[in-house]
Amino acid sequence: MQRNGKFALLFHSLFVVFLLAPLVVVVLVAFTPNGYLSYPTSGLSLRWFKAILDNPAFIRAFWNSMYLGIAAATISAVLAIPAALAIVRYQFRGRDGLVSLFLSPLMIPHVVLGVAFLSFFSRIGIYGSFPALVAAHVIIIMPYTMRLVMASVFGMDRSAEQAALSLGSSQWTVFRRVTLPMILPGVAGGWVLAFTTSFDELSMTIFVASPSTTTLPVQMYNHIAHTIDPLIASVSTVLIVITALFMVVLDRLYGLDKVLIGKG
Amino acid sequence: MSFLRLESLTKQYGATTAAKNITLDIAKGEFVSLLGPSGCGKTTTLQMIAGFVEPTQGRILMDGVNITNQKANQRGIGIVFQSYALFPHMTVAENARFGLEMRRVPVDESHRRVSETLELVGLDHLGDRYPRELSGGQRQRVALARALVIRPPLLLLDEPLSNLDAKLRENMQIELRNIQQQVGTTTLMVTHDQSEALSLSDRVVVMNQGCVVQVDEPFNAYEQPNDTFVSSFVGKTNLLSAQVVNRNGQPCLRLGECIFDFPVTAGLESDDIKLSIRPERLELTDIHHGQLIGRVRTRLFLGNHWLYQIESNAGDLLVTLPNHGFMAIGVGDDVGVRWQPDAVRILKEQAYG
Incomplete structure (x- = not known):
């Protein structure tokens, strides 16, 4: 079945190449034996992958980012479910205001948010702590979770809940056994998107993180601010591989379109 | 003696009256249809009986008990929805079992009743399938099985056949009637399809603009319509x-x-x-x-x-x-x-x- 014309096919190919080429270059550069970023290289070496192990700061930062992403994404999903249910299903005063509030972090530059959080957290004395970092991340990833959870609540057939009620369920059981499983694809998609956003976030986190709570992007940024060596490429390669494996597993278990687009 | 009794049931949404003074007596085991065009108040009436909509006025009595203020999950009424409203994340058997689970029916009995009911609707071989793997007619049967398995005193059908194509609809009409007679459950169906109402019901309640216009046996409603609306809507x-x-x-x-x-x-x-x-x-x-x-x-x-x-x-x-x-x-x-x-x-x- 030929669905794309020649021009469309060319466009798609260019698009994919443009998307993937930088990643390919990074991966190739990571295998250089030299002490500087270069390609083509004079040979293949795992020197810079070994170097990661000699830099525990990177490994610590990786785990910081993981914990931060998991905590922030989970908290935002847990908050987004009742919020989305209320906003989509009920008319109440301040409803539109609430929606704007939840989505507003998308419209404020992260640098501005970073400065604001920095001064706010310093003032109340929690600057640099892990909970403060989580709180800041929950706020900036909330729009993503909200959007996906709201979409799935909106698309849900409410008569399924009425059916469960008529069969004798309590309101709580209806939520647990029917509503939650039915909006779960949206919640999971929101979680994944939120996690990725949190894991990736640099421009705000750089203001909020302290040396003990440095995240991976901040660590990488600090590193290249001082020295440019292929360590950055090898760290990136490890991340790319982890992400790719994660996507493959996710696709096998649930189907990527289900998780990312929230397809039933 | 009437089993389900509606006494001047009224529902108002602001200035509009969705259902006005609905009074109706339904005998035990009877199959009654609420028939009317969209917006005539038939669905609102059904929702009030189910307990999803609170009446502005009037009373609902089931088996002599006033259930007007009872919660939907206390009424024990079986409902088949227009969209079927199956639980997409549960298999056919799990869907059917849901009501029994809520009633804490022991496992072996619930197992027996689920397979009995699935057999009744002709789906005993599809218990492990998910709703998305079924055809429209099969989903319809699952919805019916799920409602019947709790042995409800009253079965409500909300436009049950409107999502099926014409051929299948006719077959399902015959089957629905057979199953209802076999089980003997008092049934109230909402429909806008006059041929469906005429062929399935013992009595037809023709509604228009929130009011009951005529309550009659299908043959009489067709042959002796009360007014111009009934005569042109029924046939x-x-x-x-x-x-x-x-x-x-x-x-x-x-x-x-x-x-x-x-x-x-x-x-x-x-x-x-x-x-x-x-x-x-x-x-x-x-x-x-x-x-x-x-x-x-x-x-x-x-x-x-x-x-x-x-x-x-x-x-x-x-x-x-x-x-x-x-x-x-x-x-x-x-x-x-x-x-x-x-x-x-x-x-x-x-x-x-």
Whole structure:
């Protein structure tokens, strides 16, 4: 079945190449034996992958980012479910205001948010702590979770809940056994998107993180601010591989379109 | 003695009245349909009985108990929704088992009842499938099984067949009726499809603009409609304007150029009245033997019968003739239209709302 014309096919190919080429270059550069970023290289070496192990700061930062992403994404999903249910299903005063509030972090530059959080957290004395970092991340990833959870609540057939009620369920059981499983694809998609956003976030986190709570992007940024060596490429390669494996597993278990687009 | 009783049930949304003074008695084991166009209040009525909508006024009694203020999950009523409302993340058997789980029925009994009910609806071989793997008709059956497995005292069907294609709908009608008779559950169905209501129900409740217009057996609702709304909503009809005239001191009816006796002209409030004659009660003949004369404007072949549209002095007439395998009358022909005296119904204008 030929669905794309020649021009469309060319466009798609260019698009994919443009998307993937930088990643390919990074991966190739990571295998250089030299002490500087270069390609083509004079040979293949795992020197810079070994170097990661000699830099525990990177490994610590990786785990910081993981914990931060998991905590922030989970908290935002847990908050987004009742919020989305209320906003989509009920008319109440301040409803539109609430929606704007939840989505507003998308419209404020992260640098501005970073400065604001920095001064706010310093003032109340929690600057640099892990909970403060989580709180800041929950706020900036909330729009993503909200959007996906709201979409799935909106698309849900409410008569399924009425059916469960008529069969004798309590309101709580209806939520647990029917509503939650039915909006779960949206919640999971929101979680994944939120996690990725949190894991990736640099421009705000750089203001909020302290040396003990440095995240991976901040660590990488600090590193290249001082020295440019292929360590950055090898760290990136490890991340790319982890992400790719994660996507493959996710696709096998649930189907990527289900998780990312929230397809039933 | 009535099993389900609605006493002047009313629902108002702000200024609009969705259902007005609905009073109805349904006997145990009866199959009753609420029939009407969209927005006539039939679904609102169903939702009030189910407990999803709180009545503004009136009472609902089931088996002598006032359930008006009871919560939906306390009523134990089985409901089949228009969208089927199956739980997509559960298999067919899990869907059917849900109500029993909520009632904490012991595992072996619930297992037995689920397989019994799935067998009843002919799905015993599909218990492990998910709803998305089923056809529309099969989903419909799952929904029915899920509602019946709790052995509800009352079964509510909300437009149960409207999402099925015509052929399947007919089969499901027969099956639904059989299952209902077999189980004997008192059933109330909401539908806008008059043929569905006529074929399935013991009694039909015709509704319009939030009011009950007529409660009758299907045959009577069709043959003796109360007013112009019922006669045109339940089946096809020719609604004609006629005048009461005097012929030799006898009151008669005048329809176009035709003047004829009518037994119950006495007591008519006005000289201008509405008549209904069903298309299948009109006959076509040659122009010398008809009571009215007309010309064929359109002719449609509908398989088992022909539908004619005839222009006449009394207005356009629809006539259906059975298909006997040959066709004598064509478009543009002049014809006579004839009917038996007992085919004519005098109707009240609709007066409510």
